[in-house]
Amino acid sequence: MSVFVTxxxxxxxxxxxxxxxxxxxxxxxxxxxxxxxxxxxTSGQFLGLPSASSAELGISVTAFDYAPxxxxxMDRADLVISHAGAGSILDALHSHRPLIAVVNRRLxxxxxxxIARELGRAMHLVVSSPEGLADAVAGGSFLxxxxxxxxxxxxxxxxxxxxxxx
Amino acid sequence: MARLLHGVDFSRxxxxxxxxxxxxxxxxxxxxxxxxxxVAQGEFFYVxxxxxxxxxxxxxxxxxxxxxKCMYHVARIMYVYRPDVVLCNGPGNxxxxxxxxxxxxxxxxxxxxxxxxxxxxxxxxxxxxxxIMYLLADRFVVQWPYLTDKYxxxxxxxxxx
Numbered sequence: 521m522s523v524f525v526t527x528x529x530x531x532x533x534x535x536x537x538x539x540x541x542x543x544x545x546x547x548x549x550x551x552x553x554x555x556x557x558x559x560x561x562t563s564g565q566f567l568g569l570p571s572a573s574s575a576e577l578g579i580s581v582t583a584f585d586y587a588p589x590x591x592x593x594m595d596r597a598d599l600v601i602s603h604a605g606a607g608s609i610l611d612a613l614h615s616h617r618p619l620i621a622v623v624n625r626r627l628x629x630x631x632x633x634x635i636a637r638e639l640g641r642a643m644h645l646v647v648s649s650p651e652g653l654a655d656a657v658a659g660g661s662f663l664x665x666x667x668x669x670x671x672x673x674x675x676x677x678x679x680x681x682x683x684x685x686x
Numbered sequence: 687m688a689r690l691l692h693g694v695d696f697s698r699x700x701x702x703x704x705x706x707x708x709x710x711x712x713x714x715x716x717x718x719x720x721x722x723x724x725v726a727q728g729e730f731f732y733v734x735x736x737x738x739x740x741x742x743x744x745x746x747x748x749x750x751x752x753x754x755k756c757m758y759h760v761a762r763i764m765y766v767y768r769p770d771v772v773l774c775n776g777p778g779n780x781x782x783x784x785x786x787x788x789x790x791x792x793x794x795x796x797x798x799x800x801x802x803x804x805x806x807x808x809x810x811x812x813x814x815x816x817x818i819m820y821l822l823a824d825r826f827v828v829q830w831p832y833l834t835d836k837y838x839x840x841x842x843x844x845x846x847x
Contacts, residue, residue: 606807610689610847634809638830669845673693676773676803676846679825680694683799684771 522555523548523657524597526590531562532603534650535622539601540568547657549577557593558583591615599662601653604636609645613668619645620656644668687775688720689847690803694773696724702731703767705760705783707738734763739782753782760786768796775803780815784822803827804840806847812837 527535538544539558548556556579560567564585587593590608594600594615602608604621612619621636633647640647643666648656696702702721706713714733721731739756740749756779764786772787774780780802790796802823804816809830812820820826820837828840829847 606805610806632807635807638809671689671692671845671847673690673846675693675843676690676801676827677693677695679801679827679841680771680773680799681698683801683824 521551521553521598522557522596523553523599523601524557524559524590524593525601526559526593526603526608527561527563528603528605528608529561529586531560532622532624532650533563533566534624534626535601535603535653536560536563536566537568538622538650538653540566541654543654544657545577545579547654548579550658551599553599553657554579556581557597559587559590559593560585599657601657604632604647606632606635609635609639610671613639613644614671616667618660618662618665620648620653620660621645622648622650622653625649642666687773688716690773690775691720693846699771700730701767703734703763703769704731705734705736705763705779707777707779708735709738732767734760734767736760736763736779736782739779756782757786761789769798772798772800773803774800774819776805776813776815781818784819788822799824801825801827803846804829804833808833 525539558567558581560583567583590611594612594617597617599620600612600617601620601622602612604623609619609621621640623633623636636647639645643664645665646656646660646662704717706717717733736759737752737756739753744752760782772783774783784800784802787798787800790798800823802819802825804812804827806829808816810832812833820839826837826840828834828842829844831842834840834842
């Protein structure tokens with residue numbers, strides 16, 4: 521089984537650091553996640569993989585800075601760990617994969633954590649800090665997560681229709 | 687915006703003008719993808735590249751100058767293409783577009799309806815663009831219910847994206 525980690529279009533040093541720890545590797549192994557795919561953006565230098573611990577624990581690692589689209593990796597993953605950006609969260613939710621959204625406290629504009637928390641409260645994803653990630657992987661109740669409703673943007677079309685008919 | 691446009695009938699709105707930041711290559715790709723996905727026969731879309739009204743991190747003291755420059759380019763495009771309706775969803779240029787669309791109304795030339803959709807990421811507070819557009823938009827859509835308390839004109843519509 522595989523896990524896909526994505527930091528988004530810039531970087532997320534703390535997240536990349538967190539997935540490079542032995543604690544995280546053990547958590548993956550504990551859940552049978554033996555394949556780790558990482559999109560690290562600008563945070564490549566914090567990636568301590570492949571390391572002795574990942575090889576020793578039998579976890580294969582594929583890592584790259586960017587990909588044209590993350591959809592294919594999400595679709596193939598059994599667990600998605602993403603930065604808490606709205607677009608990434610929505611992509612993961614619509615791919616119907618269990619999702620851990622990791623909040624970046626270092627971002628000046630921390631309203632990003634609002635959607636992660638709301639969606640966490642609504643049981644659509646698990647919210648975690650980078651430090652708490654290993655615990656979230658090991659203990660997260662992914663089976664309790666609720667599927668995310670399909671997007672229906674037709675009301676926008678209707679509103680535009682209404683406004684142009686007036 | 688790409689997600690929202692799936693709800694818009696392109697055969698009805700057969701000409702689409704996208705106003706994009708001049709340095710924003712990603713959005714141009716996004717527009718291309720949006721248009722390619724829809725079977726568009728004999729329909730038209732245009733991409734208007736305009737300088738940003740304010741770059742990320744740019745000091746607010748210099749913003750009026752760059753905003754004016756942006757306004758000039760936006761106004762020119764709007765004058766040439768004369769849209770029947772404007773749909774915007776957030777970033778800085780959207781306020782300039784909103785103002786440019788509002789002016790013909792004040793001057794009595796044309797009433798161009800403005801539909802604003804606040805970002806899905808805004809749960810408890812409006813963005814700066816949102817606060818300004820709340821005053822200009824004919825329809826103001828929010829994606830979280832908490833915003834309707836403080837902004838009674840806001841229409842809460844879930845699951846748009």
